[in-house]
Amino acid sequence: MNSNQHPQDIQGVSLLSLADQYELPLYVYDGEKIVNQIHAMQEAFASVPLKIKYATKALPNISVLKLVRNAGAGIDAVSIEEVRLGMLAGYEASEIMYTPSGVSWKEIEEAVDLGVMVNLDSIPLIREFGEKYGNRVPACIRINPHIMAGGNSKISVGHKHSKFGISIEQIDQIVQTVEKYQLSIAGLHVHTGSDILDAEVFLRGAKVLFDAAKHFKELKFIDCGGGFKVAYKAGDPFTDIQEVGRIVSKAFLEFCEDYGRPLELWLEPGKFLVSESGYFLAKTNLVKETPTVTFVGVDSGLNHLIRPMMYDAYHDVYNLSNPNGPERTYHIVGYICETDTLAADRKLSEVRAGDVLVLKNAGAYGFSMASNYNSRLRPAEVLIWKGQAHLIRKREEFEDLVRHQVQIEL
Numbered sequence: 369m370n371s372n373q374h375p376q377d378i379q380g381v382s383l384l385s386l387a388d389q390y391e392l393p394l395y396v397y398d399g400e401k402i403v404n405q406i407h408a409m410q411e412a413f414a415s416v417p418l419k420i421k422y423a424t425k426a427l428p429n430i431s432v433l434k435l436v437r438n439a440g441a442g443i444d445a446v447s448i449e450e451v452r453l454g455m456l457a458g459y460e461a462s463e464i465m466y467t468p469s470g471v472s473w474k475e476i477e478e479a480v481d482l483g484v485m486v487n488l489d490s491i492p493l494i495r496e497f498g499e500k501y502g503n504r505v506p507a508c509i510r511i512n513p514h515i516m517a518g519g520n521s522k523i524s525v526g527h528k529h530s531k532f533g534i535s536i537e538q539i540d541q542i543v544q545t546v547e548k549y550q551l552s553i554a555g556l557h558v559h560t561g562s563d564i565l566d567a568e569v570f571l572r573g574a575k576v577l578f579d580a581a582k583h584f585k586e587l588k589f590i591d592c593g594g595g596f597k598v599a600y601k602a603g604d605p606f607t608d609i610q611e612v613g614r615i616v617s618k619a620f621l622e623f624c625e626d627y628g629r630p631l632e633l634w635l636e637p638g639k640f641l642v643s644e645s646g647y648f649l650a651k652t653n654l655v656k657e658t659p660t661v662t663f664v665g666v667d668s669g670l671n672h673l674i675r676p677m678m679y680d681a682y683h684d685v686y687n688l689s690n691p692n693g694p695e696r697t698y699h700i701v702g703y704i705c706e707t708d709t710l711a712a713d714r715k716l717s718e719v720r721a722g723d724v725l726v727l728k729n730a731g732a733y734g735f736s737m738a739s740n741y742n743s744r745l746r747p748a749e750v751l752i753w754k755g756q757a758h759l760i761r762k763r764e765e766f767e768d769l770v771r772h773q774v775q776i777e778l
């Protein structure tokens with residue numbers, strides 16, 4: 369691996385100096401990388417009227433949302449709180465797509481009151497929406513296309529047995545309900561999963577919508593969701609965004625011809641925009657030899673980066689503070705009182721207690737899935753932008769853990 373693959377600095381800012389300044393563990397994001405990814409997607413779809421709706425849940429820090437907005441992208445929000453974060457970041461309601469899954473009716477009303485487009489993902493919800501709003505509030509419908517795709521079963525969400533969306537087999541029922549309430553349907557949506565490598569899968573999802581679109585005369589957009597796979601290690605395959613752009617744009621333009629009007633094409637990338645921008649830095653507490661393996665115990669764990677334990681996700685690891693030692697094989701484990709393996713069987717430059725390790729691809733679903741399990745504090749976040757480090761979230765303190773606890777007299 370070359371030094372570019374295992375960077376010592378981001379935009380000229382030394383990662384070790386950040387570890388000193390902000391202490392560990394620490395999430396660091398390369399803002400330039402995020403903007404470059406947005407530009408790459410815009411270029412890949414340059415022949416169609418593309419709207420990017422960044423999947424906020426991947427990395428919902430307000431400063432990151434601002435950066436994404438400045439680069440020309442809107443957002444997809446899956447909770448009313450994400451909608452509010454987007455608005456705090458300066459998004460207009462019209463730039464936000466709200467894609468909830470089985471939320472309360474109160475939350476739907478709140479989104480409508482804010483002026484945000486709601487993505488309806490059940491027939492009862494279409495009905496309730498119709499009863500209250502009729503044709504006064506345009507909405508989108510999330511279709512479940514019955515496509516099995518995604519890096520693992522937990523992140524495959526467009527198949528027949530998934531809770532998401534309304535089955536394409538129920539299209540007649542959807543149309544009847546929409547007609548009954550004279551709903552104004554502005555968009556159709558699919559999202560089949562995350563870590564999807566094959567460009568053809570995006571085309572298949574789009575085609576399900578093109579076919580369904582003939583039932584809806586007032587469409588303004590077709591939303592093909594997110595799920596573009598990034599490389600998690602050297603040589604790992606990733607979605608060829610140029611290829612997806614080429615084949616989906618071509619089919620989309622043909623569809624618009626048939627439909628009789630030009631529509632917008634929306635995409636909701638999360639990982640593609642932010643995964644590779646992120647570096648998670650953690651200090652080594654101990655190196656422990658056993659008869660079978662050598663464990664490196666870090667001052668962090670699944671409470672800060674749950675993807676390895678939750679999805680068997682692979683995050684590349686390197687030794688930042690000792691890059692040139694002899695290579696040895698280690699299991700990198702966390703301090704949580706559970707099986708807490710961050711990375712197994714990894715060849716790293718010799719690790720000593722006190723060394724700083726870096727886990728890569730930590731931008732997407734890293735901090736955003738972090739918790740206080742074991743009563744641990746969540747780390748700080750730093751954004752590198754225009755060659756400067758900016759603290760964009762403070763490290764939690766003990767007071768944050770007890771702030772909402774109510775102590776009773778016993």
Ligand SMILES: Cc1ncc(COP(=O)(O)O)c(C=O)c1O
Pocket residue numbers: 423426444467559561562563593594595596636637638639640732
């Ligand atoms: C509706 C929706 N859109 C977009 C995304 C973003 O997925 P990814 O981060 O894989 O691009 C998700 C997450 O799975 C999602 O549920």
Ligand SMILES: N[C@@H](CCCC[NH3+])C(=O)O
Pocket residue numbers: 523525562675679732733
């Ligand atoms: N959280 C998942 C991706 C999004 C799944 C939600 N639909 C991951 O870290 O891979």
